[in-house]
Amino acid sequence: MRRLAIIGALSACLLGGVPFEAAADEKTEKALEERINRLEKMVEELTRRETKEAKEEGKEKAPAYTFGTTGGGKSIYAKPFVSSPKATVGGYMDLQYRLFNSSNSTGVGQPGTGAGSSSFDQQRFVPFFYSDITDRLKVASELEIEHGIRSKSNDGSGIEVSLEFATIDYLLREPINFRTGIILLPVGKFNLLHDSPLNDLSDRPLVATAIIPSTLSEAGAGFYGTFYPTRLSKLDYELYVTQGFSGYSTVNGVPNTPVITADNGLRAARQRVSTVDDGLDNNNGKAVVGRVAFSPILGVEIGGSGYFGSYDPASKRPLSIWAADWTFQRGPFELIGEAAWVYARDNNRNLDGTFAFDANGRPLPRRMDGFYVQGNYHFMPQFLRRRAPTYFTEASTFTAVVRWDDTNTNSELAATARQRLTLGLNFRPIEDTVFKADYQFNFEDGKNNRIRNDGLVLSVATYF
Amino acid sequence: MLRCRAFCELVVTTHRLLAMFTCLLLAGCTTLAGKPTATSPCPFEQVWDTAIVALEGVRLQAADKAAGVVETNWVDVESTTQAGALQRDVNKERVKYVVEVKRVGTGAAATVLQLREIWSPMGVKMNQWRAVPGNPREEAAVAAEIARRLKEKGC
Numbered sequence: 001m002r003r004l005a006i007i008g009a010l011s012a013c014l015l016g017g018v019p020f021e022a023a024a025d026e027k028t029e030k031a032l033e034e035r036i037n038r039l040e041k042m043v044e045e046l047t048r049r050e051t052k053e054a055k056e057e058g059k060e061k062a063p064a065y066t067f068g069t070t071g072g073g074k075s076i077y078a079k080p081f082v083s084s085p086k087a088t089v090g091g092y093m094d095l096q097y098r099l100f101n102s103s104n105s106t107g108v109g110q111p112g113t114g115a116g117s118s119s120f121d122q123q124r125f126v127p128f129f130y131s132d133i134t135d136r137l138k139v140a141s142e143l144e145i146e147h148g149i150r151s152k153s154n155d156g157s158g159i160e161v162s163l164e165f166a167t168i169d170y171l172l173r174e175p176i177n178f179r180t181g182i183i184l185l186p187v188g189k190f191n192l193l194h195d196s197p198l199n200d201l202s203d204r205p206l207v208a209t210a211i212i213p214s215t216l217s218e219a220g221a222g223f224y225g226t227f228y229p230t231r232l233s234k235l236d237y238e239l240y241v242t243q244g245f246s247g248y249s250t251v252n253g254v255p256n257t258p259v260i261t262a263d264n265g266l267r268a269a270r271q272r273v274s275t276v277d278d279g280l281d282n283n284n285g286k287a288v289v290g291r292v293a294f295s296p297i298l299g300v301e302i303g304g305s306g307y308f309g310s311y312d313p314a315s316k317r318p319l320s321i322w323a324a325d326w327t328f329q330r331g332p333f334e335l336i337g338e339a340a341w342v343y344a345r346d347n348n349r350n351l352d353g354t355f356a357f358d359a360n361g362r363p364l365p366r367r368m369d370g371f372y373v374q375g376n377y378h379f380m381p382q383f384l385r386r387r388a389p390t391y392f393t394e395a396s397t398f399t400a401v402v403r404w405d406d407t408n409t410n411s412e413l414a415a416t417a418r419q420r421l422t423l424g425l426n427f428r429p430i431e432d433t434v435f436k437a438d439y440q441f442n443f444e445d446g447k448n449n450r451i452r453n454d455g456l457v458l459s460v461a462t463y464f
Numbered sequence: 465m466l467r468c469r470a471f472c473e474l475v476v477t478t479h480r481l482l483a484m485f486t487c488l489l490l491a492g493c494t495t496l497a498g499k500p501t502a503t504s505p506c507p508f509e510q511v512w513d514t515a516i517v518a519l520e521g522v523r524l525q526a527a528d529k530a531a532g533v534v535e536t537n538w539v540d541v542e543s544t545t546q547a548g549a550l551q552r553d554v555n556k557e558r559v560k561y562v563v564e565v566k567r568v569g570t571g572a573a574a575t576v577l578q579l580r581e582i583w584s585p586m587g588v589k590m591n592q593w594r595a596v597p598g599n600p601r602e603e604a605a606v607a608a609e610i611a612r613r614l615k616e617k618g619c
Contacts, residue, residue: 088554088585090547130585140590165588184588195587226593231496231533231562231577234595298595395545432548432586463548463586 091127092463094196095120100455106442107418108265108409109209117455122149124196126164141166141181144215162272164215173225179240180221186238186291187305188212188338189325196461200376201424202436203457206405207370210265210418211340212323218242218271218287219279234295244287245269245319246276247311247344248351256313260347261358262365262410266321269311285315291323299329311344312351319344332378339371362413370407376400395430401438419443433462496564496575500600500607503573506619508532508565511572511610514617515563518610522561532565538581547586556583559598561606576607 098111099118106112113119128142146160167181184192190208193199194215208214222240229235247269251257259268267273276282287309295301307321323340348363350356356364377400384392401424408417424438438457444450504511515534516527526535543555562577578598584590 088552090550090552090586092587126587128585128587128590130590140585142587167591184591192591193588195589197586198588231535236592295595298597430549430551431545464550 086133087129087131089127089129090464091125092195092197092461093122093125094202094459094461095122096202096457096459097121098455098457101452104451104453106203106440106453106455107206107210107405107407107420108263109213109267110203110206113455121147123147126195136171138169138171139167140169163217165217175225175227176223177225178221179224179238182217182219183222183240183242185216185218185240185242185289185307187216187289187307187321188291188323188340189293189303189327189336190214190338191216192291195463196459197432197434197463199461200399200401200426200434200436201374201403201422202438202459203422203440205338205372205374205403206407206418206420207338207340207372209267210407210409211342211368211370212321212338213265213267213270215272216270218244218289220286220289222290230296232297236293236295237290239290240288242287242289242309243271243281244283244285244309245311246271246274246282247317247319247347248282248313249275251275256351258347258350258356258364260311260319260344260364262362262413262416263358263360265368265409266342283310283313283315285310293325299327301325301327311347314351317344317346334376334378335373336376337371337373340369342368362410362415365410365412365416367411368407368409369411370405372403372405374401374403391429393429395428397428399426399428400424401426415445417445419446433460435460496562496577499575499577500604501573501575502607502611502614503568503571504611504614504619505571506614506617507570508567508572510617510619511574511614512565514613515565515574515610518606518613519561519563525560532567534561534563534565536561543582545582545584547584554585557581558583558593559602563606563610574607574610576603576610578603578606 096111097118097120098113100106100113101117103113103115103117111121111123123146125145125148126142127145129139130141131139133139142164144160144162144164148159150159152159163182165182165184167179167183170178172178186192188208190205191212191214194204194208196202204214220240220242222238222242224238225236227235227237245260245266247258247260248256249259249268251259260266261268271279271281274280274282287307289305289307289309291303291305293301293303303323303325305321305323305325307319309319310317311319320343321340323338325338326336328335344366347366348356358364378397379400380392380397385396401422403420403422403424405420405422406417407419408414410416420443421441422438424436426434426436428434436457436459438459440455440457441448442451442453442455448454502511506514512529512532512534516524519534519536522536522539524534525537526533528534538558538560540556540558543553543557545555545557546552547554558581560579562579564575564577566573566575580596580598581593582596583593
């Protein structure tokens with residue numbers, strides 16, 4: 001208030017000090033106008049600062065939405081304290097303890113326990129950077145450091161550090177926006193929401209590591225947007241042209257070795273792990289990938305997505321992935337899931353046309369498929385809130401989870417099928433931090449006792 | 465025979481998918497039943513005008529008098545959530561109001577719906593606005609404001 005009084009006095013002096021004769025003068029008028037504008041800006045700036053200071057001191061609370069007696073309902077139209085910073089740096093990390101019956105694999109791309117059957121694993125440390133360059137121009141990125149405790153990876157080439165996504169968005173209109181960079185591919189929904197703190201179980205679904213090898217991202221460009229077809233419905237889409245899979249790599253000095261196998265699914269064919277120079281393409285063919293998600297009402301969403309590209313050096317062999325995903329939420333209940341199908345034409349043949357087999361003598365896969373269905377129930381016992389209100393706040397919640405996974409990384413064989421039943425319970429003190437406890441029953445080819453690899457996973461994950 | 469059977473299965477599957485999609489689409493057209501409503505003996509035109517005036521200051525995206533629907537643009541509002549373990553004030557929220565004016569006997573009723581979306585720069589959440597439930601208190605406040613203005617008009 002003191003500052004405002006000073007400014008008021010200052011402006012009165014300035015205005016009062018102008019000679020009357022000069023008022024008629026156009027130049028003086030202009031100068032006066034400029035001064036007034038400057039003063040107005042200063043007053044605005046001071047008011048803003050004082051409000052901010054008051055807020056920080058807790059003197060003034062942000063107004064709840066109300067219509068004042070004057071009617072205008074200004075609180076919804078103003079942007080109280082919506083002062084977004086130009087750039088945000090943050091990240092997420094997780095840590096898990098795994099206790100299994102054995103060190104046997106629990107699935108393609110699933111975390112292991114090393115040489116023993118139990119292990120602490122700091123799997124992901126992911127700093128991210130977001131920048132509002134202008135109202136229309138945004139840069140977003142996530143830098144993943146996997147198993148960051150190591151100074152060397154298994155092959156001695158260094159630790160796994162890579163950009164999960166790094167995009168430049170140019171916003172045109174709500175229904176159409178341009179995006180380019182390293183893009184998180186919209187194949188299924190899980191790949192788009194793969195961050196550990198978002199997920200209610202510690203391990204990713206089998207279909208999201210073997211069939212859709214998340215985190216799946218490729219360099220490319222395209223468009224995305226949102227439509228609102230009816231009052232309550234929403235339709236999101238993404239459509240990009242990207243680099244494409246590289247189905248053949250140099251392995252142990254042998255060029256053109258097929259890397260789409262039942263043991264690895266599509267993981268070793270991703271651009272992120274491609275051995276082609278600088279992760280560049282192994283052919284001239286580019287891929288097209290897109291997803292459409294329709295939400296008729298809040299809490300219901302059905303998504304369909306597809307990926308189509310070529311994976312061989314001559315761009316003669318197409319690879320397609322089709323996926324469907326669903327989310328149903330009602331009250332504390334949630335049912336989510338995803339199904340995916342892969343077709344890699346002629347992957348069962350070498351580039352010279354002879355039949356191709358893996359190290360176990362099995363033909364290489366042409367088709368893969370899988371799905372998961374997960375039920376969540378969110379709850380918070382009221383007695384906990386009453387007894388320890390600082391630990392169990394309004395933002396805290398428990399979630400009970402059950403998930404069934406089913407995949408086959410070579411649909412033409414039964415031996416490559418895997419299933420998993422996971423039971424879990426997690427606690428979120430706040431939405432962005434989660435403590436999880438899961439128990440996995442792992443099945444190979446429908447049998448739970450073939451490989452003893454059931455186990456307990458305890459983990460914590462948080463955004464910061 | 466096998467081909468015919470496969471074709472029949474394909475037709476049945478396609479029809480099921482179409483039926484499901486139609487149901488989903490129609491679900492999006494459901495009415496605003498249960499939402500806060502300002503009912504008034506004032507004629508439709510007066511309620512319509514009042515609904516628009518009550519939303520003054522917000523840019524309207526659509527005002528279809530024949531359908532009786534007023535829809536505002538998205539408006540940024542204060543976020544009700546904080547981001548990450550550090551509880552930073554970097555999340556954004558936006559709301560949009562849909563007011564449906566219907567003739568009820570000789571009078572009319574204005575029903576208010578608030579659509580709300582949130583955005584966070586936390587990880588993959590930075591890529592999209594997510595729909596969340598609207599605030600019922602705020603919906604009620606807009607309906608109450610329309611009712612107050614209509615009452616002032618004395619009908």
